Amino acid sequence: GPGTHVRADGKLSFTVALIEPDLTTVPLLAAVDTLRDQGHEVDVVELAEPELAVEGLAKGDYAISAEATGPALSAIEQDAPIKIIADVVGNQWALYGRSAVSSCDDLNGRPFGIFSEGAVATAIAKDWVAGECGAGKRPDYLTIGGSDVRAQALASGEIDATPLEISDAVALESSGASGLTKVVDFAETLPDLHPQTVYANTAFLTQHRGVAQEFVTALVREHGRINADPRHLVALVRKYLPEEDQEDVATTARRYRDAKLFDAAALTRRNVQGTIDFFARAGVIERGMTTRDAADLSFIEGASS
Amino acid sequence: MTAHQGDVVTARRRILDANWPYRLLTFVLFAAAWELYARERGGLLLPGFAETVRATSWLLADAELWRALYVSNQALVLGFGLALVVGVPAGIVLGRFRLLERYTDVYLNILLVTPMAAIIPLLVMSVGVGLASRVLLVTVFSVVMVVVNCRTGVRQVDPSLIEMARSFGAGEGRIWTRILLPGALPAIMTGARLGIGRAVTGMVIVELLMVSDGLGGLILRYRGLLQAPQLYGTVVIILAEALLLISLARWGERKLTRWARTQTTGGAR
Amino acid sequence: MITIQGLGKSFVGQDGTTVQALRGVDLEVAANEFLTVLGPSGCGKTTLLKAVAGLTPWDTGDIRIDGAPVRGPGPDRSVVFQNFALLPWATVLDNVAFGLRMRGVGRAEREERARSLIGTVGLAGFESKLPGELSGGMQQRVGIARALAVEPQVLLMDEPFGAVDEQTRRLLQEELLSLWEEHRLTVVFITHSMAEAVLLGDRVVLMSARPGRIADIVPVDLPRPRSGDVGSLERSGRYTEITAYLWDRLRDMHTEHRPSKAVR
Amino acid sequence: MITIQGLGKSFVGQDGTTVQALRGVDLEVAANEFLTVLGPSGCGKTTLLKAVAGLTPWDTGDIRIDGAPVRGPGPDRSVVFQNFALLPWATVLDNVAFGLRMRGVGRAEREERARSLIGTVGLAGFESKLPGELSGGMQQRVGIARALAVEPQVLLMDEPFGAVDEQTRRLLQEELLSLWEEHRLTVVFITHSMAEAVLLGDRVVLMSARPGRIADIVPVDLPRPRSGDVGSLERSGRYTEITAYLWDRLRDMHTEHRPSKAVR
Amino acid sequence: MKAPAAPISLAVGAAAWELTGRLADASFFPPLSTVLARLRELAADGLIYASLRDSLVNLALGLAVSLVAGLGIGMAMGRSRKVEAALGVYVYALLTAPSLVFAPVFFALLGAGRASIVAVVVMYAMFVIIVNTASAVQSAPAQLVEMARSYGAGEGQVLLRVVLPAAAPLILAGVRLGVGRAVTGMINGEMFIAVVGLGHVVTEAGGRFDSAGVLAVLLVVIAVALTATALVQAVDRRVTRWVPKTSRGH
Numbered sequence A: 001g002p003g004t005h006v007r008a009d010g011k012l013s014f015t016v017a018l019i020e021p022d023l024t025t026v027p028l029l030a031a032v033d034t035l036r037d038q039g040h041e042v043d044v045v046e047l048a049e050p051e052l053a054v055e056g057l058a059k060g061d062y063a064i065s066a067e068a069t070g071p072a073l074s075a076i077e078q079d080a081p082i083k084i085i086a087d088v089v090g091n092q093w094a095l096y097g098r099s100a101v102s103s104c105d106d107l108n109g110r111p112f113g114i115f116s117e118g119a120v121a122t123a124i125a126k127d128w129v130a131g132e133c134g135a136g137k138r139p140d141y142l143t144i145g146g147s148d149v150r151a152q153a154l155a156s157g158e159i160d161a162t163p164l165e166i167s168d169a170v171a172l173e174s175s176g177a178s179g180l181t182k183v184v185d186f187a188e189t190l191p192d193l194h195p196q197t198v199y200a201n202t203a204f205l206t207q208h209r210g211v212a213q214e215f216v217t218a219l220v221r222e223h224g225r226i227n228a229d230p231r232h233l234v235a236l237v238r239k240y241l242p243e244e245d246q247e248d249v250a251t252t253a254r255r256y257r258d259a260k261l262f263d264a265a266a267l268t269r270r271n272v273q274g275t276i277d278f279f280a281r282a283g284v285i286e287r288g289m290t291t292r293d294a295a296d297l298s299f300i301e302g303a304s305s
Numbered sequence B: 001m002t003a004h005q006g007d008v009v010t011a012r013r014r015i016l017d018a019n020w021p022y023r024l025l026t027f028v029l030f031a032a033a034w035e036l037y038a039r040e041r042g043g044l045l046l047p048g049f050a051e052t053v054r055a056t057s058w059l060l061a062d063a064e065l066w067r068a069l070y071v072s073n074q075a076l077v078l079g080f081g082l083a084l085v086v087g088v089p090a091g092i093v094l095g096r097f098r099l100l101e102r103y104t105d106v107y108l109n110i111l112l113v114t115p116m117a118a119i120i121p122l123l124v125m126s127v128g129v130g131l132a133s134r135v136l137l138v139t140v141f142s143v144v145m146v147v148v149n150c151r152t153g154v155r156q157v158d159p160s161l162i163e164m165a166r167s168f169g170a171g172e173g174r175i176w177t178r179i180l181l182p183g184a185l186p187a188i189m190t191g192a193r194l195g196i197g198r199a200v201t202g203m204v205i206v207e208l209l210m211v212s213d214g215l216g217g218l219i220l221r222y223r224g225l226l227q228a229p230q231l232y233g234t235v236v237i238i239l240a241e242a243l244l245l246i247s248l249a250r251w252g253e254r255k256l257t258r259w260a261r262t263q264t265t266g267g268a269r
Numbered sequence C, D: 001m002i003t004i005q006g007l008g009k010s011f012v013g014q015d016g017t018t019v020q021a022l023r024g025v026d027l028e029v030a031a032n033e034f035l036t037v038l039g040p041s042g043c044g045k046t047t048l049l050k051a052v053a054g055l056t057p058w059d060t061g062d063i064r065i066d067g068a069p070v071r072g073p074g075p076d077r078s079v080v081f082q083n084f085a086l087l088p089w090a091t092v093l094d095n096v097a098f099g100l101r102m103r104g105v106g107r108a109e110r111e112e113r114a115r116s117l118i119g120t121v122g123l124a125g126f127e128s129k130l131p132g133e134l135s136g137g138m139q140q141r142v143g144i145a146r147a148l149a150v151e152p153q154v155l156l157m158d159e160p161f162g163a164v165d166e167q168t169r170r171l172l173q174e175e176l177l178s179l180w181e182e183h184r185l186t187v188v189f190i191t192h193s194m195a196e197a198v199l200l201g202d203r204v205v206l207m208s209a210r211p212g213r214i215a216d217i218v219p220v221d222l223p224r225p226r227s228g229d230v231g232s233l234e235r236s237g238r239y240t241e242i243t244a245y246l247w248d249r250l251r252d253m254h255t256e257h258r259p260s261k262a263v264r
Numbered sequence E: 001m002k003a004p005a006a007p008i009s010l011a012v013g014a015a016a017w018e019l020t021g022r023l024a025d026a027s028f029f030p031p032l033s034t035v036l037a038r039l040r041e042l043a044a045d046g047l048i049y050a051s052l053r054d055s056l057v058n059l060a061l062g063l064a065v066s067l068v069a070g071l072g073i074g075m076a077m078g079r080s081r082k083v084e085a086a087l088g089v090y091v092y093a094l095l096t097a098p099s100l101v102f103a104p105v106f107f108a109l110l111g112a113g114r115a116s117i118v119a120v121v122v123m124y125a126m127f128v129i130i131v132n133t134a135s136a137v138q139s140a141p142a143q144l145v146e147m148a149r150s151y152g153a154g155e156g157q158v159l160l161r162v163v164l165p166a167a168a169p170l171i172l173a174g175v176r177l178g179v180g181r182a183v184t185g186m187i188n189g190e191m192f193i194a195v196v197g198l199g200h201v202v203t204e205a206g207g208r209f210d211s212a213g214v215l216a217v218l219l220v221v222i223a224v225a226l227t228a229t230a231l232v233q234a235v236d237r238r239v240t241r242w243v244p245k246t247s248r249g250h
């Protein structure tokens, strides 16, 4: 694509687009550094929204990006040249509520924080409500942007329950908010859902298979190191996100490891299809897309062999 | 020249003198350029003109749009109402008392230049995510325009009118209601007009960034789903609403300040 | 009766300099007198008038009306402003009724009185017009009607006909004279026009500038009533004499401002 | 020589109504004549002057200067505007030099000419002041100097002394007369003041309103030069006669606009 | 000389902030001293300087484009009814539009580089300059234009020698507003398209619930905006020295 070119020395020059880097993104940055060590010139741009990254990927300005799976599937549905190639992090969403809340029925008519329609957290939450709540019982949805803001709203008692990411839950706990419980862990109820994935421009994938393979391999290796010792994640965070609160990071890292969420190679034909089906059920895409349309799992295979 | 030719000439002259041919011309050029660019180089986020028009009419038939309009406009109406209720008296006070004005001027400037988007998180943290923070943000966005224009308007009130009222024994209260308020009305209405524009911006931005409901929520959704035509259909509808409100304000302005036009020749043209 | 003693006032300008607008002004205006004030631009005429109206504070001296010190505007005085000071958003009727409204007169009564005064100044039929739709002379008459509506004992007029063309001005002068003759008000009338000062006044006060003070007071012994035919009065010998005297006095005062003789 | 034949012009107002500003105006102004124009407010005096200046188009009729039809502004004419029309951001020197600059005169030359004219109108020493720092009379003299700097054959003056107080006005009139006597210009001079029209003009054109047309042309057979002592001229019998005649004519024209007799 | 009002009221405001911050003791409203301490930290990291330089380049480029285009279009709209009819609706629509919703368009048209952010700055700043310039040009006194024509001035000379100087005060008022808006646009562009410069610092701090960090950066931004406005005001004072005191409203 227009954003990628081969330099005179045979090495590549291309761009990776990331969305507001956080804990889950630092292994990607480490993988990028591996490619740089091999002599490739990799630009990392930070964008504000995943849609912007997808647009850039579709045009070929960016080679690789990683964030919410939903926009990528929407783009693929509109024939954008994009393929999912690896996992960023497993389903880390869990529903947190005030201590009085233990089931869906407790939330009937109570304020329930969600993100906008189409966002994965919203889809997960609504999916759960549809399956768990008794007939005619429904929470009172309140739309609030950002997992972090919802965490604040939960802490201040403005909402009774909301889906949160692990890092926000940890931040919430460490800030001393009390009386909160984990109502349901979606990693257990929706193990096939992979809300955050790595995806790439297909032209890049076909023309520079080797480099793409190196990237995925490096990512798998980083994830492996984190699972072996969570302090590796802490070290990565210190290197790439020096401003983060180190104590929270250590706790969060342990949680990720315990939940086995970091595994770039976790994608399979089955769980990719499961993810696609979930988004189709949530109305983000039409039914009928297959793993073959959306993903190229050969890099994962290449990394593990 | 025959009478008929004369008719043709006057008809042509009338067309050249009217405004609509030029409006139409730019609209056609604009639409064509948009459509061509989108066809040639369009991406996922850049719909064609025709697609957008279709999506707009589809949206207008959709109950959800009207619900979103209702939700968003609640904040708009309350927030802008609050901006008027707070801004007009504040503007009059600042216009009337120079000393106060000199000491608060720097804060008005700060309010005018502060990127509000950056403080939305702080606002939400302090006021919460309910209607209150949306209303407050709309107010914060629009109140400066109202204050600044009202202040200017009061300053432009002929001081001899105040003196005249005093000579007939009017106190400060009567001077406000009988002289300053009516005298500043044209400027206040201009401020209200600019304020409405800012209020619409505030309404959408708070929904985009924090409380993802209403029109901002629709934008987020269509953007998240990469449905560009619907995304820009929503934007078109927001712009149309802003223009509608502004022309409404202009109409009210003309009604309320008819007298102002007897005072000026209306500029160079 | 208005008594002004040792009146002094200075303004501090934007640039920090001080302008002595009035210094040591002593003046008595008798009840029912028609006093005209003449003087070069910026000599302090308006300042003097506003002080009497109670609209501006002064530095030194004392102003009394019938013995009572002036502390602010009062119902005994009303002002006709140099620049009309009409409310541009209010109709002729509302403008004329404004003073009455400020004094708490009820709607019915104030409209009745306003209507009758609008008739008096010859504006019947224009009650619902806005000031912007009137000619300068008509606007001035609205200002006069407003001042008269509150039935003051003292009428303070600041160049009331300054913006009006000469023909209309003549008509207004005649009207003012007959109003004054009828109601026996005390009038203080500022003007730039020598002819006007002589035709209207019992006495002409000549002021000089920097600092503003009274240079001369000239009694005008022309016969009254003068409202009948101002034109013929103007051709009388006595009128010509007084005017010539004033002209010389003013010319003396003006000499220093005169352009160089290079012209001729 | 200016020849005006059958001049007609109407304005369509904001509200769609048509005002006939001029109808069938015929007028000849001789070379070196000083013509004054008098008439009630809104009768079309300014419109007539602007038509001659080539600043406004007209509907019917014809204007020629020395036989050549007027199509726009030309270097033979210059205008002194009723409201001065000085550039508030430019110094006195730059304002006076403005016309020369527009005609492409080089900097050194135009400044020299401007300086000499500033001296002529008695403003030497004020070259670098801004208009806002001058009194009304001084501003007016800047406007006159600007108009003279381009050395026109025809000087078109629209109530040039309207905004000036009476004492200053008298001085300016005397200056204008001596300038005209020296340079033998053709002058068209609009005024509201009858006295001024008579004192300055060879002939007085009386206009009447709605539609604007010429009601009368009165020759003024007062002796020239009049620049020496305007004051004593004013006391002459012939002056009084002409003024009285004009006053009667104007009073007739005004009668319809007169306020009701209820006043008396 | 009057007492300098701005420093005094700023000092009062700072004291009030410090006091309420301490009394409220809320994480979202830290006292000024905490914010300043945070600012020192950020400055010591060198983060602020590097980001500021980046942001200022975006601002300068955006402002330059806004000024040239805004003055040009504004003048054309002010002088020609046809241009005004042709462009008026769009200008007013875009003046009041929530500019953020166009972020994806800029991204699609210009990518994530500097061009997009500069475009957002232009979007924020240009329209208010256009509108003010147009109405300034329209309200140039007709009598002065007529006077210039009477001396044979052509359209170009009328524009250069009469209309522009006469319109300067109002045009500069628009530029002042435009400069303030441009700073807002700069931050928003850096927060909502490519996350760079000061916008990057704010976004990161916001994500960490670091209120002191957000406010610290905001202080820098406001200081930039006020400096830029003060610069325009200085130009304004030079250019509009001739405006009589009375109409400037002291």
Ligand SMILES: Nc1ncnc2c1ncn2[C@@H]1O[C@H](COP(=O)(O)OP(=O)(O)OP(=O)(O)O)[C@@H](O)[C@H]1O
Binding pocket: C011, C012, C013, C019, C020, C021, C039, C040, C041, C042, C043, C044, C045, C046, C047, C048, C212
């Ligand atoms: N508010 C003010 N601030 C500063 N100086 C003032 C103020 N009002 C008047 N002056 C000054 O006081 C002097 C007298 O002013 P005043 O208005 O009384 O003059 P005037 O005789 O009425 O003049 P005119 O005939 O032009 O109306 C002038 O020199 C003027 O500049």
Ligand SMILES: Nc1ncnc2c1ncn2[C@@H]1O[C@H](COP(=O)(O)OP(=O)(O)OP(=O)(O)O)[C@@H](O)[C@H]1O
Binding pocket: D011, D012, D013, D019, D020, D021, D039, D040, D041, D042, D043, D044, D045, D046, D047, D048, D212
């Ligand atoms: N631009 C215009 N549009 C509409 N009507 C106009 C315009 N200019 C002048 N008129 C009308 O034409 C008539 C003549 O106006 P003009 O300015 O020539 O009067 P004038 O004799 O100069 O009056 P004045 O003595 O008040 O200066 C008036 O009735 C005026 O209302």
Ligand SMILES: [Mg+2]
Binding pocket: C045, C046, C047, C082, C158
């Ligand atoms: Mg005065």
Ligand SMILES: [Mg+2]
Binding pocket: D045, D046, D047, D082, D158
């Ligand atoms: Mg005129």
